[in-house]
Amino acid sequence: MATTATPPAPKAPKTNRLGLQILEYRGGKTNLCAGCGHNSISERIIDAFYEMGVQPERVMKLSGIGCSSKSPAFFMSRSHGFNSVHGRMPAVATGALLGNHTMKAIGVSGDGDTVSIGMGQFTHLLRRNLPMIYIIENNGVYGLTKGQFSATADIGSTLKTGVINDLPPIDVCTLAIELGATFIGRSFSGDKKQLLAMIKAAIAHKGTVLLDVISPCVTFNDHEGSTKSYKYMQEHEEAISEVGFVPHFEDIAVEYDAGSTYDVTMHDGSHLRLRKLHDDYNPTDRIHAVSALMEAQQRGEVLTGIFYVDTRKPSFIDLLNLVDEPLGTLPESRVRPPQSVLEDIMKRMR
Amino acid sequence: MATTATPPAPKAPKTNRLGLQILEYRGGKTNLCAGCGHNSISERIIDAFYEMGVQPERVMKLSGIGCSSKSPAFFMSRSHGFNSVHGRMPAVATGALLGNHTMKAIGVSGDGDTVSIGMGQFTHLLRRNLPMIYIIENNGVYGLTKGQFSATADIGSTLKTGVINDLPPIDVCTLAIELGATFIGRSFSGDKKQLLAMIKAAIAHKGTVLLDVISPCVTFNDHEGSTKSYKYMQEHEEAISEVGFVPHFEDIAVEYDAGSTYDVTMHDGSHLRLRKLHDDYNPTDRIHAVSALMEAQQRGEVLTGIFYVDTRKPSFIDLLNLVDEPLGTLPESRVRPPQSVLEDIMKRMR
Amino acid sequence: MATGDVALNTEQPQAAAAGPTGEIVNDFSIQVATVNGSGSQSANSVLLKSLFAMGIPVSGKNLFPSNIAGLPTWYTIRASKHGYVARKKEIDIVVAMNAETAKDDVLSLPAGGVAIHEESANLQQHRDDVVFYPVPFDKITAAVCSEAKLRKLVKNMVYVGVVAQLLEMDLATVEAAVRRQFAKKQKAADLNWSAVQAGYDYAKVSLTKQDPFRVERMHATDDKIIIEGNAAAALGCMFAGVTVVTWYPITPSSSVVESLIDLLKKYRVEPDGKATFAVVQAEDELAAVGMVLGAAWTGARSMTATSGPGISLMSEFAGLGYFAEIPAVIFDIQRVGPSTGMPTRTAQGDILTVAHLSHGDTRHVMLLPGSVKECFELSIEAFDLSEQLQTPVFVMSDLDLGMNNWMTEPFQYPEKPMRRGKVLSADDLQRLDGFARYQDVDGDGIGYRTLPGTEHPKAAFFTRGSGHNERALYTERPDEYQQQMERLTRKYETARSMMPAPVLIADGTSKVGLIAYGTTDFAVVESRVQMQTEYQFETDYMRLRAYPFTREVHDFVAAHDRIYVIEQNRDAQMLSLLKLDLPAEDAVKLRSVRHFNGLPIDARSVTDELVMQEGI
């Protein structure tokens, strides 16, 4: 993929704060279905990293297996990518960050990849608050294997074949809040503005960012009776907050009403501005956030927005207290103790 | 194990409603450490099945791997037992119940077996509301491998070696309520009365019963600094409700105050009587139950009691609408369609 | 997607069976190149079924990408009056409907080949030694189909018409095939039929036949049916009396369970609406196989179907099944590995891994279906063997067999009743006054088991994957452990004696013997004739159907000087198992013919390799 992106160069090339054009953030040509929600998400990821001015070489892309998991090949070809095995991206991402904790990591997975086969590793990643952006491209089905229900499918949702799902959906946001992730939100592939703001904020966060993005599968789950279709989302999306983001390198003197808006200062000095749309909204209270999500589900709403943010909790990397440089490339002098150490140890074993 | 239980027969043999003595419910001699919480739990299981008058041959015992998972060998030798592989008991139990849904299934697992390696299968078992009793003998460590922390260890809890746990514990009760189990409670191996009542009620329930039983590991996690020690539990256990149980075959005319007590009628006609000890207690409201648990955790309390009961939700077996007899032993006449069917199919393929 | 990965047939074009002069009747292959998701399946199926209905032996192969829409796809139809059904290396007629691959498709033709293509794309520039039939597909389609969004689909039927006319197919037969394809949808049937006619008429009027290929009615398929291997396996499972089915979707195994679900819903629901089966879509393969073992432990005939990655995930449980001695039927519809590999390409690459799946001294039983008929028969056999041997049985099919259409004579209803193995009832226990689960009472290494729920105080035993003695009690005693392990070896020898015998296709006087299994058979059958006719070289041939190998296999090898083991993997995996099993003096004779590029093996590749190694 790395070398095949060749979109026409614009006349007066617009560039970001690094002087890079957006095409430097593009990926290989997608081979997902036309109209697949996953493609829109890839677009937003490209926009977000471009607008935040992140050096592509400083980013690692990770995924499991599925249509969604293929998408890292379709954005940011200048970033190293790792399309691993089904459901096991969390482990690979954890290892990659241990090997090089100085990089930004973004993982893209699917509802099957994460919530079916991947549930075990996913829950432990959340618990560790591993510093990465974890996006679930959630379409309620296994797209790549032709549309069977996944564990996020809603009760009563139907397949084209008429089969009806009778098991309750697993809400990854509630789960993430409870298990220890520190930046949790839900969006919709069709909601450009909200999704872009959320990903930009995610880039500024240090800790596990879990974004559950409803991303319709136009081929297998976009029909009447599906609860993950474009139509259903247009009818049932309910934003709990309006997400505004002011990057640290921009003038943050933007007006906002402290009464109705939470202003969260991110690690890099950027500001996340969350304007209440529900009075029972409080993104700093875990218990509150969980109740809000569970109630919305009972009401049959698909709540979107950022549900919970905690910028103080140490990440897994913080807990390990590692040297500043990437472990993977430390010189021999720093990882192989001198001969004297071995001799000393041997002596004490006599 | 099946044939080694030979305790002395009492003088005037007491028997249950089936005319069986309690020794018919005993198992092989335990080889767990003296004082291990798991042994007390085995005792309560024996008492409960004896007092409920369940035919031992009608019970299946399942487990994974661990000290806790060994315990099915130490109770009810007259029941078939399956000590499977580490963390995978849920799958084996699911299959066993599909093969014979007419039996009672009790699974015994550990915090490592369920919450570390077993998390994936565990969450999906809960989601399916598989009709079985699932007991987690929770000691916060891997006993059998000499006491490493498991994923239920509390932040700040220390090992004898001085190592301090810095990752948040996973609360299996909150998880179980959210994911779809229908009978969720927590107890303590040292609390005979409460635990016995809970297991008896569990036997009467149809659906997933998740009992998180704090069960101290006297060898590796019962010291100062441990949050799963006998001492710690005595100091921090906080019962949210008093659990009373009146089996269907006993006179239920027992008095109770409807204002302060929830009376739940179980599938078999038994009655579960839950007396409020916290005013914010409501075992019929999921959202409420989850908040109560999260708040107690914030207060540093170990909440015990039955947190949530739902007797109406169909179990996984109900959803499958199986014939009444066990699938595993259906006669050939009912599982191999007649020749005419094959010929018919072949014809339509011409 | 890089253009790097779109051309399919990258092998050297070779001369067609006959030169461009003189007719070639009922002996050619057509390759339709389209875009995945363009809905060409029905059109191709109509072509295939029409030829079949004309009594001509046919086989169809769908070569599709591992994505849902947009990538190139090829469908190959082979007509062979000789009845050959293997992939034909040479493509005689290309229907180039995919602009992206059109050039490569045309280049892949042998001299004298035929290219049917969209008029506008001028492919003539690339070859001067093939026959071109330009067709204005879009124009024709637009004319017959007013609804724009349907045109993409209908367009495919136009090439059906063109091909039908050029090959002189019987139009009535084609119409019947179309109407059958859209049986329940009258309107669709009419629309598609008109598209076929339009294509037919255009060809009749505007194209002048310049190629030698045509068809003639035969009667070689009269009482045959067409079915996919996975559908056949599903039928087998239903008639085997399966009761618990678990799965986690994975290409190319999904259709085993999907077909089975349809069958069970139709034929295994009782008058009161209740099911005599349970199907569970598990959360992953570890869970799927764990459920199978749990169900089998209670006596249920249970199964799962998967492919390579799933097999790897089942390793730990496979060892439990072997050591705790629990039945299980596991279908491995093999695809190209290692790792994710090429999920929509075929291979026989899991043989060695499955034979020893799991750590420790673990050994498994494998069945090797070599036709759709055997997908049906060996599925039934698998359940009987698994319960009789009290061990997991793996049915090793592959994508080529499982997901493609094959001709076959209709399947026979099982004569034998279900063989459930050694299970003790409450009465037995009363009579015997108890039992020892792992005692070798009969000397065949197979103990007696009881099922949970057996109403007898001595029925229960404790099942575990840890060390156990005859009485199923936990043990760490060296002697007890070793005794059990030796019994398991004995049991494995019993399995050997119960395995379905190999098929001795030819045992003449030749010093050279061929050994193959599964889908490799189709190519070998044809290659042997090529060896005869082109090189006057006689070969004997045995097709394996199971592992461990039966005595017949040893005898066959013993009876020849040189044995070629032909298979579809890189590491000569079945040859390896033979090498381990045969007496050394026979192992010396083994030679390897391997094909491992993801395409089904073809006769020519086998022949060329044999000729090379034999130095003919």
Add this chain to the structure above:
Amino acid sequence: MATGDVALNTEQPQAAAAGPTGEIVNDFSIQVATVNGSGSQSANSVLLKSLFAMGIPVSGKNLFPSNIAGLPTWYTIRASKHGYVARKKEIDIVVAMNAETAKDDVLSLPAGGVAIHEESANLQQHRDDVVFYPVPFDKITAAVCSEAKLRKLVKNMVYVGVVAQLLEMDLATVEAAVRRQFAKKQKAADLNWSAVQAGYDYAKVSLTKQDPFRVERMHATDDKIIIEGNAAAALGCMFAGVTVVTWYPITPSSSVVESLIDLLKKYRVEPDGKATFAVVQAEDELAAVGMVLGAAWTGARSMTATSGPGISLMSEFAGLGYFAEIPAVIFDIQRVGPSTGMPTRTAQGDILTVAHLSHGDTRHVMLLPGSVKECFELSIEAFDLSEQLQTPVFVMSDLDLGMNNWMTEPFQYPEKPMRRGKVLSADDLQRLDGFARYQDVDGDGIGYRTLPGTEHPKAAFFTRGSGHNERALYTERPDEYQQQMERLTRKYETARSMMPAPVLIADGTSKVGLIAYGTTDFAVVESRVQMQTEYQFETDYMRLRAYPFTREVHDFVAAHDRIYVIEQNRDAQMLSLLKLDLPAEDAVKLRSVRHFNGLPIDARSVTDELVMQEGI
């Protein structure tokens, strides 16, 4: 627990090395039978270290149950002036501290054996051909230890005293060992030492020496150390410069990581308190190995340690590592399978599974440490090879080597610097103007990789387990896939040429060659002498150190008429790999000697088997 599983030595008692008449100096084995959790480790360690300090070659084996407390445990100490360290089949002296097994322990003694036991238990009834030394352990203990709850522990030191006196050990040396054992706890040291003295005095006063066994100072251990294999491996990993360590606890591998953690905390934390390493206790083995691959992908030297069940769970990722070509070091400290098997017993049973771990055509590299020294050296080698070959490397140790104490000369500091393999820097990329990840530039099958974070616009490539071409682009092209698979075979041949050579212990003129590996070596070394001295039968011997096999292995087999492959598993697993690798005419020569009851293999078993098969 049934009494069925308590006796350990269930083999036929055999006559001791010498009859009861005449002294036997520095050549005997002591077996201490206790109850798990009774804290006898320190006592046994004191005995072992004392003999060692007296310059006598010793080895100690802990045979413990798979539970934490209550089940029988045996600790065997062998003193051998000849320096033999294998398990000795015959036990000469039993210290029967476990009432439950006392009878069986005594019965397992050969005629002329010695039994030291609790006075009250009258074991004399069971044998009249062994020497009994009854000791009132409880009385003696009570006398020296006022604190009741400490007595269980202290009691063990009493038998140390008794044994020391009976064997005429140097008391000062014993005291030094005791004080060293309790170095940081003065009070404990004094208490335990007084217990030793009490036992010693009792024996001196009340027991009359009737057996031939005693010790004499030697100097065979002068500059040696004692260490467990897992601790040695941990040392190797630290000096290999490991930076990322992941694990999921499992016996007998846990102590590799536990020792490593101690080392890293001590030697790999920089002045500012920051760590140059990360250790993660993963949620399971799938995660552990996944983390290792992720870390190695970024250039980290990463590893995990596990045993059989964990190996099975790592299957899928192992295939990814092979096909995507990512380094990884995986320790398999083997235990008895199949399935959970006997977790605290030793075996070499994962060889065949690991060699082909994962589905599809997957092949792995294995290193086979045959001593604690090699646990150290080959651990370092493993990281170098894994990064140079860009593939997972498995270090195949076992419980016997990993968890027991072994004498060894001190370890040497690695002379060679770390060999990190083919990694391109930003400068390289500038110079080359890009690269193709999977191109075989050097003809050795190994491509060049870049690490994430390399600051160059052409540094990035896409890593995947699905079909890919030279440029790491996704492909389903038959030719590109086959090309990559053939390159991987080429790489495997390169690996063969880089593997540590086997050790040719003896290559005389004998027609019979022995091949062994790992802990089997200790028994073979001793057996060869038994063959010489008892049967005047000469054998040549080669010890394997790696798979794939190097040329030397082929040469050794070629140079002999008969080759006995001696190993600790049921299915002759290494022999199988040899059979697959050797030219057929050499494969014919292979014969098998197997030992698989969970106890470490002993020389006598090997000798008996050789004698039988050679028909001597």
